[in-house]
Amino acid sequence: MDIDLDYERPNVETIKCVVVGDNAVGKTRLICARACNATLTQYQLLATHVPTVWAIDQYRVCQEVLERSRDVVDEVSVSLRLWDTFGDHHKDRRFAYGRSDVVVLCFSTANPYSLRHVRSMWYPEIKHFCPRTPVILVGCQLDLRYADLDAVNRARRPLAKPIKPSDILCPEAGHEVAKELGMPYYETSVVAQFGVKDVFDNAIRAALISRRHLQFWKSHLKKVQRPLLQAPFLPPKPPPPIFNIVEVPQSRGRGPEGLFCSPYCADVVFQLHNGHRVFAHKVYLATACSKFYDLFSLELSPLGANRAWGGSTVYENPLWATGADNHTMNLELDQEATIELLAGRAEQVPGKGRNGGGVHLGWGRGLSEWGRGFTSVHVGMIEDPLTQRERLMMVVEMEEQIQTEPLRAVLEYLYTGYLDQNRADLMQVANIAEALEVFDLRMMISNLMNKEGFMNQEITKAFHVRRANRIKECLSRGVFSDIVFKVDDGTVQAHKPLLIANCDWMVALFCGSFRESFAHEVSLPGTSCACLHTVLEYLYLGIFCLAPALNTVDLLVLANRLCLPHLKALTEQHAVDELLASYVQGDDIDGHVLHYLEMAQRTRVTLSGTAGPPCGT
Numbered sequence: 001m002d003i004d005l006d007y008e009r010p011n012v013e014t015i016k017c018v019v020v021g022d023n024a025v026g027k028t029r030l031i032c033a034r035a036c037n038a039t040l041t042q043y044q045l046l047a048t049h050v051p052t053v054w055a056i057d058q059y060r061v062c063q064e065v066l067e068r069s070r071d072v073v074d075e076v077s078v079s080l081r082l083w084d085t086f087g088d089h090h091k092d093r094r095f096a097y098g099r100s101d102v103v104v105l106c107f108s109t110a111n112p113y114s115l116r117h118v119r120s121m122w123y124p125e126i127k128h129f130c131p132r133t134p135v136i137l138v139g140c141q142l143d144l145r146y147a148d149l150d151a152v153n154r155a156r157r158p159l160a161k162p163i164k165p166s167d168i169l170c171p172e173a174g175h176e177v178a179k180e181l182g183m184p185y186y187e188t189s190v191v192a193q194f195g196v197k198d199v200f201d202n203a204i205r206a207a208l209i210s211r212r213h214l215q216f217w218k219s220h221l222k223k224v225q226r227p228l229l230q231a232p233f234l235p236p237k238p239p240p241p242i243f244n245i246v247e248v249p250q251s252r253g254r255g256p257e258g259l260f261c262s263p264y265c266a267d268v269v270f271q272l273h274n275g276h277r278v279f280a281h282k283v284y285l286a287t288a289c290s291k292f293y294d295l296f297s298l299e300l301s302p303l304g305a306n307r308a309w310g311g312s313t314v315y316e317n318p319l320w321a322t323g324a325d326n327h328t329m330n331l332e333l334d335q336e337a338t339i340e341l342l343a344g345r346a347e348q349v350p351g352k353g354r355n356g357g358g359v360h361l362g363w364g365r366g367l368s369e370w371g372r373g374f375t376s377v378h379v380g381m382i383e384d385p386l387t388q389r390e391r392l393m394m395v396v397e398m399e400e401q402i403q404t405e406p407l408r409a410v411l412e413y414l415y416t417g418y419l420d421q422n423r424a425d426l427m428q429v430a431n432i433a434e435a436l437e438v439f440d441l442r443m444m445i446s447n448l449m450n451k452e453g454f455m456n457q458e459i460t461k462a463f464h465v466r467r468a469n470r471i472k473e474c475l476s477r478g479v480f481s482d483i484v485f486k487v488d489d490g491t492v493q494a495h496k497p498l499l500i501a502n503c504d505w506m507v508a509l510f511c512g513s514f515r516e517s518f519a520h521e522v523s524l525p526g527t528s529c530a531c532l533h534t535v536l537e538y539l540y541l542g543i544f545c546l547a548p549a550l551n552t553v554d555l556l557v558l559a560n561r562l563c564l565p566h567l568k569a570l571t572e573q574h575a576v577d578e579l580l581a582s583y584v585q586g587d588d589i590d591g592h593v594l595h596y597l598e599m600a601q602r603t604r605v606t607l608s609g610t611a612g613p614p615c616g617t
């Protein structure tokens with residue numbers, strides 16, 4: 001097949017560009033990249049060098065090659081004819097050089113000999129055969145400067161001479177020779193697809209400028225510029241470092257036991273007859289025992305004249321004795337009103353409480369008829385044993401027979417599900433457990449006494465299941481909540497005791513001197529309700545359950561902020577698994593993400609073993 005050539009077209013400058021240089025410097029690949037737009041990966045290239053010459057006949061037989069030869073440079077229409085040559089020094093290239101318009105002289109940036117031969121062999125040869133033809137110097141294979149040479153050498157043909165790091169030439173080496181020989185200098189890589197256009201556009205410019213000198217009447221060559229400087233190559237990003245993820249100690253907070261011993265943020269105090277007080281947290285007791293759940297959910301009545309009692313201000317109410325209940329309120333629901341009143345900031349709270357307002361000095365009620373062990377309950381300003389600041393707490397007066405240590409043993413059991421047999425006389429503990437209706441503890445003690453302690457394992461299991469269910473309920477309904485987090489898309493009610501038992505960050509926030517330790521509302525910008533809810537579930541229950549449509553990046557950020565490395569690792573692993581799943585399904589994944597996936601696979605965090613979920617529940 002013969003194709004129409006451009007020779008006869010008016011104002012189309014046909015340019016013969018001869019490409020010369022040592023064997024295997026990349027001449028043919030460079031020509032193919034321009035003439036055929038052939039792009040190959042490094043490993044395809046490396047494995048396939050056969051000394052070849054790209055046939056000039058291609059312009060006659062291949063329409064695509066002919067079309068790609070046409071170009072417009074500086075408003076001049078050109079048709080570029082590329083002539084490939086043998087690199088062998090002894091071959092005769094006289095025929096190729098004949099009537100050339102520009103010579104592209106190549107060397108390899110990974111072969112110093114090929115650059116040396118530019119000076120010693122190629123330049124003299126060119127000057128001999130075509131002394132007036134402009135020459136352009138090109139450093140090929142520039143990607144090898146940044147490549148992993150071990151991998152490159154492994155992929156090259158078995159007999160190819162390995163490339164040593166000392167073989168790699170810097171750009172200055174090429175520039176120096178080009179300057180000395182008075183040529184423009186360019187670098188290329190067909191792998192990185194860099195510089196191919198630079199080389200041939202500027203080769204065309206050099207040819208056209210030279211032609212303008214000879215054919216000065218050609219006015220359409222007026223705008224041709226001298227060969228331009230090449231923009232520098234931006235080296236590829238180095239491969240990301242491989243991180244060895246060090247096992248970070250889990251942020252475990254105080255733990256329920258620690259919290260009971262140092263009752264930060266206590267919201268209930270048990271007042272004993274002997275004057276002792278035991279501070280505790282409603283959410284722990286209520287989620288472990290129904291009796292306490294009921295106690296803390298009791299409707300309280302507004303009280304009359306106040307009196308000082310046991311260090312706290314008590315609000316006397318003639319209705320206590322009778323248990324009459326015509327003006328009642330639920331402390332949980334009306335805590336805000338209570339705080340206002342008891343802090344002396346409001347005398348009247350219209351609209352607060354079920355009775356729709358009125359002057360109240362406080363709330364309370366008698367308990368002698370409600371349950372054994374308890375005398376009464378009221379709300380009072382109590383000095384916090386740890387911060388020495390007065391805070392609003394529920395005060396539960398206990399009956400005379402309730403002793404401090406056995407009561408502590410019962411309450412501690414309600415925190416941990418564990419009975420410390422050495423803490424008090426077991427019989428006394430059993431009596432109090434029975435009086436306060438902590439029946440599972442009562443049964444545990446019976447088992448111990450009957451030498452059937454092995455049966456207690458089941459009781460402990462049931463304890464934790466029951467507690468987990470009730471905590472879930474508290475979390476979803478905000479029951480016994482004592483802190484509100486303001487996040488970007490709303491508010492989330494939470495429980496300081498559960499937070500500080502399970503997270504050091506929360507310990508710092510609520511148990512220190514930060515303003516937040518006294519606040520009832522804390523701002524947590526940059527996160528969402530769904531995200532915070534997932535974190536709370538993790539902290540309260542040790543479960544990792546992502547809300548639908550939750551952005552895992554947001555969760556990662558929050559886990560990072562709260563210093564929860566295990567939650568972070570779980571989230572990362574979840575994100576990686578999701579990406580892998582979508583990759584398996586054939587979704588397109590960005591190259592960087594793929595790389596990250598591979599990394600994540602390699603450095604996958606072991607989620608079993610020591611780094612377990614928080615221990616609080």
Ligand SMILES: Nc1nc2c(ncn2[C@@H]2O[C@H](COP(=O)(O)OP(=O)(O)OP(=O)(O)O)[C@@H](O)[C@H]2O)c(=O)[nH]1
Binds near residue numbers: 051
């Ligand atoms: N990494 C890398 N290797 C290249 C590049 N261009 C060419 N090569 C390698 O160089 C070898 C020789 O390329 P050719 O284009 O055939 O070299 P040539 O100068 O035409 O060689 P002769 O035909 O022997 O004169 C190829 O097999 C590739 O291994 C490049 O841009 N980057």
